Amino acid sequence: MPRLWSPSNNKRNWHPHPAEVLPWLLGVTVVFLLWHLWQSLMPLPNLQDERLILWTIVGVGASVTILIVWALRLVQISQRSARQVESINAKLTQQIQVRHQTELALQQYIEAIQDLYNNAPCGYHSVDANGTVVMLNDTELNMLGYSRYEVIDRKKFTELLAPESVEPWLASFELLKQRGWIKDAEFWMQRKDGTTFPILINATAIFDNNGNYAMSRSTVLDLQARKLADQKLQEREAQYRAIVEDQTELICRFRPDGTLTFVNQAYCRYFDRKAADLINQSFIPLIAPEDQAILTQHLAQLNLNCPMVQIEHRVIMASGQLRWQQWTNRAIFDDAGQMIEIQAVGRDISDRRELDRLKDEFVSIVSHELRTPLTAIAGALDLLASGKLSLQCEEAQQMLTIAASNTDRLVRMINDILDMEQIKSGKIAMTQKPCDIAEIVQQSIAVMQTMAQQAGIQLQVSSISAIVLADRDRLIQVLINLLSNAIKFSDRGSTIWIGVERIDSANKLLSQDSINYSPLDFPALLVTVQDEGRGIPEEKQQTIFEPFQQIDASDSRKKGGTGLGLAICRSILSQHGLPFWLDSAIGIGSRFSFAIPILLSTPEHFSNQGGQLEGGSLE
Amino acid sequence: MTASGPQPPRHILIIDDEMDIQAVARLALQTVAGWQVTTASSGAEGIAQAQQLQPDAILLDVMMPEVDGLSTLQQLYGNPQTRSIPVILMTAKTQLPGMENFSTLGIAAVITKPFKAMQLAQQIAQALAWKD
Numbered sequence A: 001m002p003r004l005w006s007p008s009n010n011k012r013n014w015h016p017h018p019a020e021v022l023p024w025l026l027g028v029t030v031v032f033l034l035w036h037l038w039q040s041l042m043p044l045p046n047l048q049d050e051r052l053i054l055w056t057i058v059g060v061g062a063s064v065t066i067l068i069v070w071a072l073r074l075v076q077i078s079q080r081s082a083r084q085v086e087s088i089n090a091k092l093t094q095q096i097q098v099r100h101q102t103e104l105a106l107q108q109y110i111e112a113i114q115d116l117y118n119n120a121p122c123g124y125h126s127v128d129a130n131g132t133v134v135m136l137n138d139t140e141l142n143m144l145g146y147s148r149y150e151v152i153d154r155k156k157f158t159e160l161l162a163p164e165s166v167e168p169w170l171a172s173f174e175l176l177k178q179r180g181w182i183k184d185a186e187f188w189m190q191r192k193d194g195t196t197f198p199i200l201i202n203a204t205a206i207f208d209n210n211g212n213y214a215m216s217r218s219t220v221l222d223l224q225a226r227k228l229a230d231q232k233l234q235e236r237e238a239q240y241r242a243i244v245e246d247q248t249e250l251i252c253r254f255r256p257d258g259t260l261t262f263v264n265q266a267y268c269r270y271f272d273r274k275a276a277d278l279i280n281q282s283f284i285p286l287i288a289p290e291d292q293a294i295l296t297q298h299l300a301q302l303n304l305n306c307p308m309v310q311i312e313h314r315v316i317m318a319s320g321q322l323r324w325q326q327w328t329n330r331a332i333f334d335d336a337g338q339m340i341e342i343q344a345v346g347r348d349i350s351d352r353r354e355l356d357r358l359k360d361e362f363v364s365i366v367s368h369e370l371r372t373p374l375t376a377i378a379g380a381l382d383l384l385a386s387g388k389l390s391l392q393c394e395e396a397q398q399m400l401t402i403a404a405s406n407t408d409r410l411v412r413m414i415n416d417i418l419d420m421e422q423i424k425s426g427k428i429a430m431t432q433k434p435c436d437i438a439e440i441v442q443q444s445i446a447v448m449q450t451m452a453q454q455a456g457i458q459l460q461v462s463s464i465s466a467i468v469l470a471d472r473d474r475l476i477q478v479l480i481n482l483l484s485n486a487i488k489f490s491d492r493g494s495t496i497w498i499g500v501e502r503i504d505s506a507n508k509l510l511s512q513d514s515i516n517y518s519p520l521d522f523p524a525l526l527v528t529v530q531d532e533g534r535g536i537p538e539e540k541q542q543t544i545f546e547p548f549q550q551i552d553a554s555d556s557r558k559k560g561g562t563g564l565g566l567a568i569c570r571s572i573l574s575q576h577g578l579p580f581w582l583d584s585a586i587g588i589g590s591r592f593s594f595a596i597p598i599l600l601s602t603p604e605h606f607s608n609q610g611g612q613l614e615g616g617s618l619e
Numbered sequence B: 001m002t003a004s005g006p007q008p009p010r011h012i013l014i015i016d017d018e019m020d021i022q023a024v025a026r027l028a029l030q031t032v033a034g035w036q037v038t039t040a041s042s043g044a045e046g047i048a049q050a051q052q053l054q055p056d057a058i059l060l061d062v063m064m065p066e067v068d069g070l071s072t073l074q075q076l077y078g079n080p081q082t083r084s085i086p087v088i089l090m091t092a093k094t095q096l097p098g099m100e101n102f103s104t105l106g107i108a109a110v111i112t113k114p115f116k117a118m119q120l121a122q123q124i125a126q127a128l129a130w131k132d
Helices: A007-012 A018-041 A050-119 A138-144 A164-178 A224-245 A265-271 A287-298 A350-385 A394-424 A438-454 A472-488 A565-576 B019-032 B041-052 B071-078 B099-105 B116-128
Strands: A123-127 A133-136 A181-190 A196-207 A215-220 A250-255 A258-265 A308-316 A322-333 A339-350 A432-438 A459-469 A495-503 A524-530 A580-585 A589-597 A600-609 A612-616 B013-014 B035-039 B057-061 B087-092 B109-112
Touching: A007 A265, A018 A050, A050 A138, A123 A138, A123 A438, A123 B019, A133 A224, A138 A215, A164 A196, A164 A215, A181 B071, A196 A224, A196 A459, A196 A589, A215 A224, A250 A589, A287 A589, A322 A350, A350 A394, A350 B019, A350 B087, A394 B019, A432 A438, A432 A472, A438 A459, A438 A472, A438 A524, A459 A472, A459 B035, A472 A495, A472 A524, A472 A565, A472 A589, A565 A589, A589 B057, B013 B019, B019 B035, B019 B116, B035 B041, B041 B057, B041 B071, B057 B071, B057 B116, B071 B087, B109 B116
Parallel strands: A459 A495, B013 B035, B013 B057, B057 B087, B087 B109
Antiparallel strands: A123 A133, A123 A215, A181 A196, A196 A215, A250 A258, A250 A339, A308 A322, A322 A339, A432 A459, A459 A600, A495 A524, A524 A589, A580 A589, A600 A612
């Protein structure tokens, strides 16, 4: 604030006007003259003279009165003048204040504009008719790395451009001068350090009173950040695209009429067509004609409440071959609820269909196998029921025996089939608990001893005792199946060996190059069932583990087996994660083996010779 | 054919590897129809029996090990001595591949297992148009 003159200041520094002093001087002069006249006209009065005293008092009184009146008048005049001066001063002060505030506001406005100009998020510059830069804001200077001094009036704008942008800019500069504006023109600028960056220029031309181009007023946007963002966006899109494109699943989008609007690479690969040949074409002709109606029917079900539908149908490949596909179709609706497109994800299910077919075939084979014993049962029972046979006669007894044995076989077969299906599909969980392998072997032999004796076959056991982690009943089932097979395919008078021995490394297992070896913890037990039977031909040694794969098609009937024993053994051991394999030679015999890790070793050992056990009992 | 004296019973040859089926079929034909029955457990044995015994008809199982029913059939038809003997096929499969072509094989009929034992003789007689 400037220091202003004010009445309060007046009190401390008073400089009286000459007009104000004059009455005082006049009054003093008159009193002096009267006093002098009194002295000269009259001798020194006698103080006793009363008249003199009266006159003196009157004279002095009159003088004093006059002087007081003068003084009062002068004070009045002085106060009025002071008030006038104060009023003028106040007005002046107000005017000065207003002007000062205006100037201040203007200054602030200019500063704000300059600030905006210089620090705007975009570059500003002006170029004169020669192309010389006459104005440039800080932002653009910062973009370029130059100082103001280096550019203003010294550089042509072309010198600030990347070489490849000079010609295009000159062309648009000409356009600016003619037309008066440039909108969204992209160029590359060059920094002082030589690096370049993309920019977007918008410019208007300023013309003088004669209509001649004076200069430009241009904004410059640095596009580098935007380009980076675009690039990131593109990268992200590429990622999503890759997810869609790298899918082995077929992905497509199509309009309700079947016209394809998008297909992924898997789709193109699958049909061996190019995307360009598929887009904007209907996929309906790719569908097997007999399935087209079902497809149309399914798609017609799509609505807002039911936006997804799964369809299985056949398609015609480029080779003309038919393949099965499964599609999950999801309808996409617009704001009005109108279905605009369908997004579909599909896969080839020909293999699954083939498996279904094989399963059907399997069931068919099973049913055939079931029909043969059923024929015998039904026939025997039919004849018995006819009453034409006497129940006492030998034939009737034979019929009854046949019916009974075939019924038994049928039951076993049905049990085995269900068993295997359930083990394979994991419907039966193996309850693995610590159990003694010796006890498992004993139990199995106890069950099979009678059958072996009837067949005139000797069972020889050599087993150590050790605790293993297994489903005891299932492991017994494995051994019973192996023993049952061995007995069926051994000649009377031959021997079957059951062995359990400790192994400490995989060496012994790895020597069996044909086994399906799975990682095993050691020490482990090697459990074997070995016979002196006819042996299994090499070409059958793998397939023998498959359901209904006997060495001879008639084995199951002749030997009373179900054709599922080994398949069940394999399923059980596989569920335990144990390796199971076969060594066999024609005419010498077969040995089925599996290995199981030892959980805890026990010192007991038992074996039998000629059916008698040592160190263990089968009772 | 003239009715001169009592006719000898019909003679049927059953070729089936299933001993139980053989037994049931044999009893069914003997007991119910009073026919004479001979059995064979394999195609080779059956062909030999057919040649030697010249039965009135052959009941032949399709599914047999080694020489199956269809091979046996071809051999029977290929042999002048057995060519004229009518053959009836037995099968446990209801939908045997190529079953629709059985008519072209020249066989008399197809009987599916399980069959009704009491009606087996009647089925065969009908298929062969035997009046007796």
